[in-house]
Amino acid sequence: DAGVTQSPTHLIKTRGQHVTLRCSPISGHKSVSWYQQVLGQGPQFIFQYYEKEERGRGNFPDRFSARQFPNYSSELNVNALLLGDSALYLCASSLARQTYGYTFGSGTRLTVV
């Protein structure tokens, strides 16, 4: 069975540009969460989507947005990129909205120059 898949695996963008990151959850999982992991730190919660609705939002600016599609895949969008947005972006999926532990993908490494 395929795990959580994220694309692309690596990305280089210029300050001010826009980026879209994609995530496909494990088959049957309806919840997708996005985390940002800056080098040397633990992941920080950005969003959770369950049944195509936003169910939770972390302390991130409005430049960050996301959506979930009918097939439960998800996109994370970041506008007006800043150097500080450089990080590993992790997607995690689970069966339900509130669950104890998630399955993470391998992440998208975003570098903003």
Add this chain to the structure above:
Amino acid sequence: GQQLNQSPQSMFIQEGEDVSMNCTSSSIFNTWLWYKQDPGEGPVLLIALYKAGELTSNGRLTAQFGITRKDSFLNISASIPSDVGIYFCAGQAADNTNAGKSTFGDGTTLTVKP
């Protein structure tokens, strides 16, 4: 906001030694989770703890949910080279606003010398 303090930040041990790391929080959590992250990969769940005082094992790993619900520890017995990696604790709070949110510590980097 919620913060997790994870210690130690790094550990260098000899193969075969036991390891202990812990996490403390300023807030109460309903669930404590322990993950391991290898380079280039996402975190992998090792152990989940659901109630205060709970002690759970997974092979050579043992974790406990503190009585105050503000702390947890992870022990690894008889370490082996493949235990190398970064170990993260994470907590999930009781409030329904962010029911799926996990708050992570900054990790303990474990190095095992053969």
